[in-house]
Amino acid sequence: MTAFRYAALVLAVGSLAGVIYAAASGAGQSSITAQRFVNLQEGPQVHEGFRRAHAKGFCVVGEFQSSGKLAPYSSARVFQPGQTGFVGRISIAGTNPTAPDLRSPVRSLALSLGRGDADGWRTAMNTPPVMAVGTPESFYEQLSALAPDPATGQRNPQRIQAFFASHPETQAFLAWQKSYVPTQSFATERYHSINAFYLLAPNGQRQAVRWAAVPVAGTGLQAATALDPNDPDALQAEFLARVKQAPVVFDLVFTLAAPTDDEANPTVPWPASRPTVVAGQLLIRAAQSEAEGSCKDINFDPLVLPTGMAATADPILRARSAAYAESYRRRARESL
Ligand code: HEM
Incomplete structure (x- = not known):
């Protein structure tokens, strides 16, 4: 598929998601649209050409080496034994593309694996295991509460x-x-x-899951190079140095929900006793700045799923898809 056709497809999926989101929230009942979300997220000082959330980041490339252990749960090609290449993006939350790495409360890893309608899978993951709220309306309220007061430029603690x-x-x-x-x-x-999300098995069974990228080296590891607290790009510099020495490896661990777990509510952690399956390992082999790499023009829409996976009824998913498309449209138009 040409880059142009692919971009058109992404926009079409995004527009459809916007319609679905509007329908799901009930026309006339909710006045929250993707446009209003992104207006709120970008704030008064727009950084043209950049993502309206997670504006600061860099590109990574590598491959997912599937163990095949998830194949009984999902027919997706990516989970059969073998390898699938990915382009990804590591970022920090926030709207400022030059924000200091060490001040961000949330760090993120987004991946685009495989290609095409049947095999492409996009996932954007954050460090918290749960969201603070479970509906687009409450998330809008949360963002509004956290936004700086226009009069003072400061957040209002009350x-x-x-x-x-x-x-x-x-x-x-x-x-x-x-x-x-x-x-x-x-x-x-x-x-x-x-x-x-749901995994869809070859025998037609459906299993609700969440997943996490878990560092194989353990979370207690020291930095590869000493972090300079005054360097706004300290974490990025550390990662670029580290990946030159050896691939950065994560286990991709799926947690299987029990029938009593509510898969549509992202605020509730599932009990630690739920079974897990290590679907394989993510090997990040190289990293590049956004200007040099190929992740800048990817919309890591969480509803881009391969055959063998499906979205749950979690309303946040539709809101995310619609808002990412709106952010993508704005930044793509600005950077042309
Ligand atoms: C209603 C809830 C949410 C809204 C409205 C929202 C909105 C956005 C927007 C507008 C972007 C920029 C997209 C782009 O220009 O490509 C973005 C990026 C991102 N979001 Fe969300 N988000 C939400 C929830 C979440 C959740 C639950 C997660 C984690 C699971 C998440 C993870 C990310 C990540 C990792 C990125 C950066 C992806 C990249 O590198 O391009 N977001 N979000």
């Missing part, structure tokens, strides 16, 4: 406190936030799908 007090579903996220200790490297973090 507003933030009032938001969390009126949203008890944020408890698991807040507990994670309290216990989370950032590591010394992007290579030693755990990255979570947060939202759940």
